[in-house]
Each structure stands twice: as structure tokens, then as C-alpha cells.
Amino acid sequence: MNLLFYILAVAIGVVTGGITSLIGASGVMIIVPILSMFFKVSVHTAIGTSLFVDVIASLTVAYSYYKNGNIELKSGIWIALTSIIGAQLGASFASKMGEGNLSSSFGIVLVIAGLSMIRKSYKEKNAPSDTVSGFIHFKAEWQKILAALIIGLGIGILSGIFGAGGGVMILLALIILMSFPLHKAIGTSTLIMAITALSSTIGYAVRGNIDILLGILLSAGAVIGGILGSRFANKINEKTLQRTVGICFTAMGIVMTAIAIIK
Template sequence: MFYIGTSLFVDVIASLTVSYSYYKSGNIELKSGIWIAITSIFGAQLGAMLASNMGDSTLSSSFGIVLLLAGFAMLRKGLKNKKAESNSPKKFINFKHEWQKIVVALIIGLGIGILSGIFGAGGGVMILLALIMILSFPLHKAIGTSTLIMAITALSSTIGYGLEAI
């Protein structure tokens, strides 16, 4: 479990460095992204608690299964998109009300946080995809915002692993 906490701490340092660069360029927008950040903190704590109760073999097997599922999903999506004529990302959800966007962002953040806490990943790619495809962020703002949210999520997971070690 020590290596997961260490990996998360490295994510925090790297993500904060990148986030600062995007912040200087005006490419961080937390208005909508903050909802993902808030629930990812709680999800990361929950994930760290779950992981500390798993044996190494269970954790490794679970990680392998998640990677395989993600790989198959990406392969399937890539094959579907090969036929699409447009290279621009499309929104999956059209929100009629702002509260709907907030609820979806809260759910996404919780899931990303749990995965981050269990597997020791900051969740940046998942956050990036959610910001672009679901919340319709422009690419540069999505990258900057997801990197900052990833730093927050990874910090929460790191703290969770630290507390479990005590």
C-alpha cells in the first residue's frame, strides 16, 4: 500500500506544477469543475479505505480487470468513432437545467475519487473526458481544470493512505 500512497503524492506535485502553468494562461475554470473536485475528495477517502482492506492479490486483480474493461471500452469507442466524419468531441448529455449538470458532476466526481483512492491514480484522464464531453469545456480549459482537480483528488487519496498507515 505504501507504493500507492507514494504514487499519489508524486501525482500531487506534478499536477500542481502543470496546473500553475495553465492558471497563468487563464485556462483553469472551476465554476462547473468544482463539483467534480468536491465529491472526488470524498470518493478518494472511501477508495483508500476500501483498498487498505484489500489484499495485494485482490487489489492487483481488480486493477487488471479495470484496465481491461477500460481498454475494451476505448477500443469499442475508437472503432465506432472511426466512421464519424467530425473530429470535434460531441456532448453526451444536453442539460435543460444547471442543477442537472451539477448532479452529474457530483456523481462523476465520486466515481473518479473512488477509483483514484483504490488504484492510486489521480483520475486526470477521466476528469478531462468528463469536462470535455459532458460539461462541454474547451480543450485548454479542460486540461488545466482537470489537472488541478487531479491534484486535489490525489492529495485527498494520499492523505487517506497516510492516515491508514498510522
């Protein structure tokens, strides 16, 4: 291993942390293919290492959002609890479904969500900048908790099926179903992702499927990227962040759909 190896690993981590801080997406989507193709790491080790980085990056980003008051702890914890259970169910479903159909379906969902957010960012100019409308409104605390548990289970199942889509699924659910403002949705989704990623990381670590050196290098970069990205995201207004997230979602969706079609 030479100096270039270390620099490249840290640089990949910086990009991963930055993306997590802006759109709450899992580093699995970036790290796994890069480790597999360029670092010649086995797929299982690549996934385990990326999950390890996910925990560090997500906790860094979540803490930054928490300092800015952009985390809903109550709903986040309830969602995280059932999402862990749902992920196990989703993983068992995924083995019975075609991978190409899953990837293209998720890609299309991302494109639609991304375009909707871009469109919304240009509308309602007179509306308050700190709100994102949803269609569920809660009259009592128990209703909110029950909804969080059900949504967490659903997110877990979908995350288990789609794999790397966990963070994005959480973010979409918080925005669309629970009426979270975008800043708070990103902060809360990264906290939930850290908890669910930790659960999976432990499983991979027990089986020896984590490259500790790579994980540390990637995590160091992810912390830097997460801190810088979070500072930027927490300072910009809701409309600009909506536009940024929308563009990222659309691009990710197009890439995922294209790869599924080519395969």
C-alpha cells in the first residue's frame, strides 16, 4: 500500500460524508463498487466496510444536525427500532426477486421524487421556507408513535429489498409521510441510518468481513466530508436544499435505472 492508496481512500470518504450530509444517502452506494473494482476487495468485505463507514459518517452528520436543532429524536428512535426488524424481512424477500427489476424500480422512484422536489422548490414562493407538506397529520402523540413504528417497519423492508436505498427511503418517508421539514428530515434520517447500519456492521464484523485499515481511512475522510457538508446544508434555506436534494435524487435514479437496463 502506497501513499496514493491512502489519499484515494480518504478522498472517497470525503465524498461519501458530503453526500450523506446533503441527502442522507448511504455510503454503500459509493463505496461498495469502488472497493470492488479499484481496491480488489470482495463484495462481502466491501459491504461490511461501507457499513462501518456509514455508522461513523452518519453519526458525524447527525450530531451536526442535532446541534442546529434539526433532529426529531422521538420519531427517529421509534422508526429505527422497527426498521431493524423490517430490514431482516426485506432481505429474505429480496432473494426471491429479480435484482434488475428492483434496481430499475427504485431508480424510477428516485427520479420521480427528485423531479418533484425540484418542481416544489420553484413553487409556493410565498409559503414559509421551513415547511415541506405531507399528507398525514397527527392529533395525539400515540398516533405519531404508531405511525413511526409502521413507517420504520416499511422502510426496513424496503431497505432490505433495495439494499443501498435505506437512507434515501428513510428521508422520503419522513418528508412525504410525516411532514418533516427537509433539514430535520435529513438530520433524523442520518441518525436512524447510523443505528440500522450499526446493527448490520456487527453482523459483518463477526464474520470477519470488514477491512479495518480501509474502514479507518474512509471514515477519516467521511468525518471531514460530513462536517463540511453539514455546515453548508444547515446554513442554506429550505428551497435551495430542496433543489440540491432533488438534483441528486434525479441523477442517482437515472444512473441506477441505466445500470439495471444495461445489465
